[in-house]
Amino acid sequence: MTEFQVVIIATDKGIGNSKLAPIDDNLPHCLLPVANRPLISYQLELLEKAGFQTKNTPVLMLVSERSQGKIKQYVSEIYKGNIEVEFVVIKDDIGSCEMLYRIKDKIKSNYFIVMNGNLIVDDSFIRQMTDQHRANDSSFTVLLKPSTKPEVPTKTGGSSKQAAVVEAPSKQDNLFTDYIALDEKKEKIILMEPATEAEDNIVFSKTLLKNFPNLTIYNSLQDTQFYIFSRWVLEILVEDQKKHIPTFFDLKKQFIPYLISCQIPDNNKNLPASAINDTQELALTMSSTSSPFNAFSQLNIQKKKIVKCLAYLFTSGYCINVNTIKSYQMANREIAKGYTPYLPFEPRSEKNFFIDQTAEVTPTQVGPNCVIGTSTKLGAKCSVKFSIIGKHCKIGDGVRIENSIIMDHVSIEDKCVINGSIICNDAFVKSGSQTIGTYLTK
């Protein structure tokens, strides 16, 4: 995996629009704990598992000015893996296209991957997807996954109130379900209309239909914001950024739709010279059957390359974009269950919960699918079900915690009831209070 350099967009805004307020108010998005692990650790683990060589082509991590300190601290001090990371600090108001423009000289490989810092995904697909990209000489490949069906809340913890929390309004969910058109072989991506941009109608021009007369539009696929680009597309961006007012701001909203529209031949768009494909020529010169006198073979070389945008459908495995509170809760719950390839750092016990050795907990207080972090103290007669409790928390006596996420350094006084809630770092919950389905920040 030396041919693919990775760019992780870990700025606060990221690609697309996350709807995580208020829980990411005091914490960079990519450091949000998911089952007591920062989100970023999942990506680094993914790259490690997939075998990316980062010696000469370090992972470029784009961070905001505001949050750079915390993220750098995490990667340099806490992270122990062997992925080399180079940080690039990006101002807040810069679009993702300009970000790529800024780091263009740092991208050395022929292909590069752009992924969003909010993605948790199995590593199994990467090899196939990169192969597909290379084999088809694609310009751009996107990872799509079937959009998640509203999950039926787990029976055990399932009070009716909890169900109400889990079934968040699907309207927000729709924001991340784009309108995606694929060709008949489900290979080429023909149209990607971000749900945020779509108005009442999706419009297809007849020229497009002439080139792709049999296409299927899905409203059931999600863009995971994991993209592979060929290096030459950067040149389009470079050209564009030279303009007085660049056309492209956001990767997803402008640049990718543009790239997709370039697939139609005779679309008089100025593609850079490097878009021209010479691998065929190279192959011919290396082939033993071709001779320099064989003029016919020269005729067959396709000089003009048309842009090719492919889709890779994620079929099996775990994949989630943590971009809404609902998906944040879901990721926490599912990783705590321990059946995804990613596990919490805390040791797993037989009863399928994860408790750090330094935590002061009586195992009987804790139900399955729970994670409890370092040095957390649980008072007497507490009960914790389907919940995640971070590091250095103090929890008083007789507290009941169900289906909740409690981050680090939280103190909860006696006899509280916490259900379906998210309690952020350093929060304080007074004794006897009940929080149901709320998000508490400091």
Place this chain on the structure above:
Amino acid sequence: MAVEKKKSGAGGSSSSTTLDIKSDDKLQAVVLGDSFDRQFSPITLEKPRTLLPLVNIPLLDYTLEFLASSGIAEIFVFCCAHSEQIKEYIKNSRWSNLPGLSVKTMVGKDCITTGDALRAIYNSHVIQNDFVLISGDVVSNMNLTKALAIHKTRREQDKDNIMTMVFKQASPSHRTRSKQDDSVVGVDSETLQLISFQNSLEKKKVHLPISTFKKHPSVQLRYDLIDCHIDICSPEVLALFNDNFDFTDIRKDFIHDILSSELLDYKLSTYVLQNEYAARVKDLPTYHSVSKDIIHRWTFPMVPDNNFMCNTSYSLSRQMIYKERGVKLLGDCFVGEETVIGFGSQIGESSHISHSIIGRNCVIGKNVKIVGSYIWDNCVIQDNVTITSAVMCCGARALENSTIGKGCIISFNAVIGHDYNVEEFTKISLYENDDSDNEDEDEDASGVAIHLGKDGVGKQWITVDQLELVPRSEVSQEIESESDSDSVCSEVEDYDEVGDVETDYAKFIAEVKETVKRGINEKLLLENIQLEINGLKFAYDRGSLDCLTAILPVLLEVPNIKSITLKEMTSTIQKNISKYAKILSKFSSEEIQLDFIFNIVEFCDENEEYKAAFQSILHSLYENDVISEEAIFEWADETENDEDEENHFYLNKCRQFINWLKEAEEESEDEDDDDEDEDD
């Protein structure tokens, strides 16, 4: 409102569906024997489309054979225009006495739309079961049984599946696709339910409302389907037509209404053919391509040498040449590939025939050249005639040394005179319009007396909105260039709609110019030029102003414009305008004259050479009654008030003329009558 009516219809039809169960499984089909359009005029003025010979066998026979071979037991042929001919034909054909198949004709004299026809069928109460609704001009070898079975299971699953439409997969530029057919079909990719059906040539974009995705998570949008006009319908379809008396067409009204109605749960489904053949002879181009397909045996078993109508005797020889018994080829005549020759026809010495279909009992003289043409029965073609890509209907004659250009239609019994050269795309017919007070007829088509050489008989028909047998070269080029420039980039999307109107307009301008030029060159009567332009005006839905603006530049054309002096130029322009002003004045009216002047200004702006001649243009238009003095004054006033100095250029140019006009007016205020005489 229409929807409420339908509801009651659904209730009414439910009683008829209970009947279904009792009645036996006799398969029924309704053949629409009338196309309700004028694509084949002037031929169809004398003979119904369904009886036109396609590779020497009437179209209807293909449709009936297709239905009969699919196990349909009862066929109703519904005819409107020329119903006697169809009745007569069926009575005398083998269809009238086939075991296990009954072919009945129904006559609806007053029907002018498909909707009327379906209502008439509903009221005759002959249809009890699901039935096949097919146009009488469909050629197909598809396996209808399979489609029927699929329709049946869909019906069993959901009673609301009232119709299954048959589509054929073919590339957007497929030869059997009619130029009018530009349908984009939206289908639920899992259930194959029809979601959207848009067929509009004008629209360059297809809109798919986002709300569709609520019910259908994935939608297949297909531009590679040809509507075969074979529909498997349930009796409810007829009931719905009966309840909605405003439905005229299945495609335009019925399907559109069902798909957009939120109250009704009726569903339409699709069935897509991949390897089977189905095509509708919709217009002349499809007539051409379907003929070719039959010759190339795509329609097997419906090919000439199969002699499926049992009254032919074709045999196939190499290079796709089909000949019936009794064909006389004299001397050194040459019969090239893709040719069909009917019984009793005779081809003279040194004649050359290829890519053509010759009917029965034709007599073709010496040294004749026929390429890519359709010569129906009993035609006479005398010596030294050349026919290229034309249709000659039964009994037509081309006398010695005449030439028939491409795209021509020589209708029944018309005669092309000696040495006469028929211009490309001319249509000649003998048909006389009996009921001249029928206004619809006049609007769409009309006969114009034309000289057809010595002994020639016939009138020229000018048709609008009709597709030609072979494409007019310049038009096809335009279409190509259009598609090249059509961009899909999102940034320019908003301007695209405007662009469409623009290209349409440009086409119109080009055609008008062409017409005027041709008219002037051929010294046609000015009335005829007027008539043609009027036709174009309706065809493109343009106003009189556009006509004026289009015609004027042709009249202003001066040879060697760059080298001649201003004086020469003005005199030529004046001469031209006064000669052809009649064409202009026909379109000129008070309301548009002011705009017309502005358009002239614009034209001069674009063509530097004419700037100097502006005054004389205006003057001659005024003298020839195209522009009134009121309009000129009005224009002068408006320009005067214009802030922009540039626009004053023209005003200054013709200041002299305007002053003269003003003086003339003041003088004439006393003697009004005089002034009018002067104008003439």
